[in-house]
Structure formats: C-alpha cells, structure tokens
Amino acid sequence: MGAGPAALCIASELIQQGLNVSALASHSPKEPWPNTYGIWAEELESLGIASLLGHRWKDTVSYFGNGKNEEGANPTSHDFDYGLFDQAAFQNALLDRCEGLNWAIETAEKILFVEKLSEVVCSSGNKYRARIVIDASGHRSRFIRRPNHGDVAQQAAYGVVGRFSSPPVNKNQFVLMDFRSNHLTKQELKEPPSFLYAMDFGNDLFFVEETSLAYSPPVSWETLKDRLIARLSSRGIEIEQVSHEEYCLFPMNLPLPYRNQSILAFGGAASMVHPASGYMVGALLRRAPELAKKLSEFMSIEPALDSADLAAKSWNILWPPELVQRHRLYQFGLKRLMSFDEALLRSFFATFFRLPKEDWSRFLANTLPLPKLVFVMLRLFTISPLKVKLGMIGIVIV
Numbered sequence: 311m312g313a314g315p316a317a318l319c320i321a322s323e324l325i326q327q328g329l330n331v332s333a334l335a336s337h338s339p340k341e342p343w344p345n346t347y348g349i350w351a352e353e354l355e356s357l358g359i360a361s362l363l364g365h366r367w368k369d370t371v372s373y374f375g376n377g378k379n380e381e382g383a384n385p386t387s388h389d390f391d392y393g394l395f396d397q398a399a400f401q402n403a404l405l406d407r408c409e410g411l412n413w414a415i416e417t418a419e420k421i422l423f424v425e426k427l428s429e430v431v432c433s434s435g436n437k438y439r440a441r442i443v444i445d446a447s448g449h450r451s452r453f454i455r456r457p458n459h460g461d462v463a464q465q466a467a468y469g470v471v472g473r474f475s476s477p478p479v480n481k482n483q484f485v486l487m488d489f490r491s492n493h494l495t496k497q498e499l500k501e502p503p504s505f506l507y508a509m510d511f512g513n514d515l516f517f518v519e520e521t522s523l524a525y526s527p528p529v530s531w532e533t534l535k536d537r538l539i540a541r542l543s544s545r546g547i548e549i550e551q552v553s554h555e556e557y558c559l560f561p562m563n564l565p566l567p568y569r570n571q572s573i574l575a576f577g578g579a580a581s582m583v584h585p586a587s588g589y590m591v592g593a594l595l596r597r598a599p600e601l602a603k604k605l606s607e608f609m610s611i612e613p614a615l616d617s618a619d620l621a622a623k624s625w626n627i628l629w630p631p632e633l634v635q636r637h638r639l640y641q642f643g644l645k646r647l648m649s650f651d652e653a654l655l656r657s658f659f660a661t662f663f664r665l666p667k668e669d670w671s672r673f674l675a676n677t678l679p680l681p682k683l684v685f686v687m688l689r690l691f692t693i694s695p696l697k698v699k700l701g702m703i704g705i706v707i708v
C-alpha cells in the first residue's frame with residue numbers, strides 16, 4: 311500500500327524474489343513524489359547506485375558559532391560528499407525493478423482478516439485479498455497500531471528554491487546546518503532553535519531551508535519563513551524569484567509499532583525515520599532486500615502461515631532487538647537535544663562533528679552495531695564541554 315519511496319523499495323525487492331505482488335495507492339506511481347530527498351553520497355556508493363544523484367557536493371560545511379572569537383565561528387568542513395537524488399531517475403529506477411507489478415489506484419479504507427487472509431477494503435468499495443499486506447502509506451498511516459507515548463516531536467522546515475540578490479551560500483557549496491543566530495532577538499533566542507539547510511544548484515539557483523530539527527508542538531511554517539527571511543536579510547540577501555516552496559513536516563520519534571499486528575509496515579508507517587537526523591531513504595534501500603528475502607522464505611517454507619503469523623515473523627526482521635535498542639538510544643538523545651537552547655545545541659553539534667568521520671557518518675546512517683554506537687555516544691560525552699555534558703544528563707543551566 312502506497313507509492314512513495316518506501317512502497318517502491320519494498321515492492322521492487324518482493325518482485326525480485328519472484329513473489330506475486332499487487333500494489334495499491336491513492337495516486338499513480340508515476341506521479342512525481344512531492345519531496346526532494348537528500349543523502350550522504352557514501353550511503354549510495356556502498357549500494358552501487360550513486361549515479362542516481364542529481365546533485366553532488368564536495369564542499370560540505372556547517373556553522374556552529376556566532377561571534378568572531380567563538381568556537382565554530384568559521385565553517386566546520388565535513389569533508390564528506392552530500393547529494394540530492396535525481397527524483398525522476400530514482401523513482402523510475404525503482405519502478406523499472408517493479409516490472410510486472412499490478413497497480414490499483416485506490417485509497418484503502420480498512421483492513422480486515424478473512425479466512426487467514428488480509429482483505430483491503432477501498433473507498434471505491436473494491437476489496438483486495440492477500441496473504442500479507444505491507445502498509446507503506448507513510449507516517450500518518452491509519453492502519454498501524456502503536457503505543458501512545460504522548461506528544462510526538464516533528465521536524466518542520468520552510469524552504470525556497472529560487473534566485474537571490476546575492477548568493478546565500480558559496481558557489482558549489484552545501485550547508486548542512488548553519489546555526490548562526492546573530493540576527494535573532496533575545497526573545498527569539500529563547501524560542502526553539504532552527505538552522506539553515508542550503509545548497510547551490512548552479513546557474514544562480516539555490517535552495518535555502520529554515521529547519522527545526524524536532525520539536526513538540528512543531529515550530530510553525532510562518533515562524534520558519536520569518537526566520538529565513540530575517541537570516542537572509544541580516545546578510546543583505548533578498549529572495550528575487552521563487553521557483554518552488556517546500557513545506558516540510560514529519561514525525562521524528564513516532565513510537566515503534568506493536569509487533570503483534572497482522573499487517574506489516576515499511577517506511578514512515580513503520581517508524582523507520584532516524585530519530586536523530588530525520589533521514590530514512592538510505593535505510594529503506596539497505597533494509598528492503600533482507601526483509602523481502604525473509605518474507606519470501608517464510609511464505610514458501612511455511613505455506614500454512616496466515617497473515618498474522620507472517621506479519622509477526624516479519625516485524626521481528628524489521629525491528630529486531632538490536633535495532634530496537636539502537637532506536638531507543640537515538641530517541642533518548644533526541645529528547646535531550648530538544649531540551650537544549652540554541653547556544654547549547656550549537657556547542658553540541660560542534661562537538662558531534664569533531665568525532666571521527668566514520669563515527670559521525672555511521673551514527674547518522676544508523677549503521678553502527680549497538681556496542682559501537684554505545685561507545686561512540688560515550689566518546690561524544692567524554693569530549694563534550696561541561697555544559698553539554700550536563701545537558702546530556704538532563705541538567706540544563708539557564
């Protein structure tokens with residue numbers, strides 16, 4: 311169910327396994343995705359698909375300082391390539407691997423369990439039966455049950471692709487996080503922090519986005535738009551032409567789904583967004599082949615398994631204890647970060663990117679085994695300034 315990146319990643323892998331797959335989505339799978347996806351280039355290189363990047367930057371930096379003498383006033387160079395997918399190429403590459411897939415353009419309304427099978431009832435009244443349904447309908451899935459842990463923190467961003475009176479970032483540069491905040495008033499500095507995510511597309515076209523990493527309730531788009539304009543104008547920059555506006559909002563710490571439900575999920579519906587970074591596409595690409603392979607084995611080796619059995623076994627592949635533990639650690643870290651004011655957050659990130667590149671990049675991609683992740687978090691704690699250490703253990707000095 312779905313036609314976003316999660317649905318196409320898992321459907322294409324299930325097809326590769328020779329399974330009989332049908333897809334159901336509210337709109338045509340050929341309709342361009344609304345979001346633009348960014349990723350560290352190495353994540354795609356390790357999968358042999360770096361050619362799917364439409365843009366790639368070598369000059370990748372962040373700003374974690376403010377004044378001239380303050381730590382991090384100069385940009386921190388990440389010395390690590392970042393890229394943006396060529397949206398059409400990415401979508402088409404997945405669709406090509408879905409050859410033979412039947413698409414029903416339908417909106418699922420409810421899912422029932424009938425005679426050991428799952429039955430998807432659509433708003434048209436049509437019904438579709440399958441041995442197992444995989445819900446890839448995104449973060450707002452109505453079908454996946456999960457515990458209620460209270461308010462969910464959301465990443466919010468307002469961005470503009472356009473032309474500017476002068477370049478908002480250097481030529482050929484990608485800015486992951488520009489936390490400089492000299493343009494904010496004292497009152498604004500007390501509000502939840504945000505940073506600039508920006509890049510040069512070439513031909514005088516730039517993308518600039520004011521981003522709040524995670525907050526509950528989310529920082530409003532109006533606030534982010536005002537801050538973006540204030541940030542730019544403090545540097546004497548005006549937006550001259552808007553080609554595209556991006557309004558971004560998605561949950562960062564959606565609780566993990568219950569694993570005893572008869573539907574499986576993948577992607578946003580399965581809480582697969584990295585709680586510390588908001589990234590997910592790398593994880594979809596890495597994890598879909600294994601899940602599809604195992605599901606295919608369960609179906610062929612144990613033909614008597616019904617939807618509930620298949621889903622239970624598959625949830626354990628998608629969220630094994632090791633990944634659940636890692637997810638908890640990331641969620642704990644995010645909770646701490648959300649209590650930091652902007653000065654503390656800048657100090658935290660300045661320290662984080664002093665970790666060895668292999669550590670911070672694999673932390674962000676969620677590819678560190680649990681013991682190594684714990685080690686990296688302890689190392690981060692050790693090298694942090696005292697005020698960040700106190701913040702990490704829950705003591706925030708005002």
Ligand SMILES: Cc1cc2nc3c(=O)[nH]c(=O)nc-3n(C[C@H](O)[C@H](O)[C@H](O)COP(=O)(O)OP(=O)(O)OC[C@H]3O[C@@H](n4cnc5c(N)ncnc54)[C@H](O)[C@@H]3O)c2cc1C
Nearest residue numbers: 312313314315316336347348418447448558577578590591
């Ligand atoms: C603006 C934005 C920018 C982002 N940028 C990045 C990024 O740079 N890098 C990154 O890794 N992650 C990014 N993310 C996070 C995450 O990767 C995306 O949210 C991603 O689109 C989630 O993929 P998905 O396939 O799970 O869900 P979606 O992309 O939301 O797709 C859901 C699909 O399900 C269909 N659907 C929904 N309900 C039904 C129904 N009842 N019946 C049938 N079909 C249904 C929809 O039509 C859609 O096709 C971003 C998120 C947003 C919102």
